[in-house]
Amino acid sequence: SHPSFKISAATKRTMTQFPNFSTKISNSSLANTAEDAQVPLPEPRPQSLPRKPWLIVSLGNPGKKFNGTRHNVVFMMVDAIAKAKGISINTVNFKAQIGKGNVPVMLAKPQTFMNSSGESVGAIVSYYKIPLKQVLV
Numbered sequence: 001s002h003p004s005f006k007i008s009a010a011t012k013r014t015m016t017q018f019p020n021f022s023t024k025i026s027n028s029s030l031a032n033t034a035e036d037a038q039v040p041l042p043e044p045r046p047q048s049l050p051r052k053p054w055l056i057v058s059l060g061n062p063g064k065k066f067n068g069t070r071h072n073v074v075f076m077m078v079d080a081i082a083k084a085k086g087i088s089i090n091t092v093n094f095k096a097q098i099g100k101g102n103v104p105v106m107l108a109k110p111q112t113f114m115n116s117s118g119e120s121v122g123a124i125v126s127y128y129k130i131p132l133k134q135v136l137v
Contacts, residue, residue, distance in 0.1 A: 053104040055130050056081065057121050057137045062111045071114070078107050094123040106130075 060072035068076075082089050082099050089099030089107055099107040106128070110120035117137075125135060 051104050052130050052134060053100070053106045053128070055106045055108060055121075055124060055128070055135045057108045057110065057117070057124075057135065059114050059117050059137060060109065061113050075109055078109060082107055094127065095120040096124065098124070 056078060058074035058078040060066065060075040066072050079089070081087070082101075085101050085103055085105070087099040087101035087103075087105070087107055089097050089109065091098045091100075092111070094108075095110060095112050097109040097111060106124070108121070108124055110117040112120055121135070121137065124130070125132070
């Protein structure tokens with residue numbers, strides 16, 4: 001046996017608008033007043049914006065002279081990430097080799113010398129409007 005309580009007019013309207021609305025109530029879910037029993041409708045969610053990709057930049061030096069050297073260890077690391085995630089680094093743009101995959105990540109290997117990498121990275125970030133908090137160098 002349940003204690004008696006009043007159903008508000010708003011709740012009755014809700015119950016008629018949604019005929020599958022259940023009126024079964026357990027002792028533990030009873031509200032003290034009709035006002036406590038009213039549940040506000042959730043706020044509509046804003047339409048989500050498309051996610052910007054993360055930009056992973058490897059710093060190194062271009063040319064065969066530096067292949068396999070300590071100067072280009074990060075180039076090799078980005079190549080390993082690309083291989084593991086199936087990302088082909090096959091585009092040359094913004095003075096860099098760039099790869100995009102099915103994951104929200106861009107890989108970039110600037111083809112400037114290390115001290116001039118900012119030219120390449122800045123252009124990529126600006127063009128794709130990548131938030132700086134999503135740039136890993």
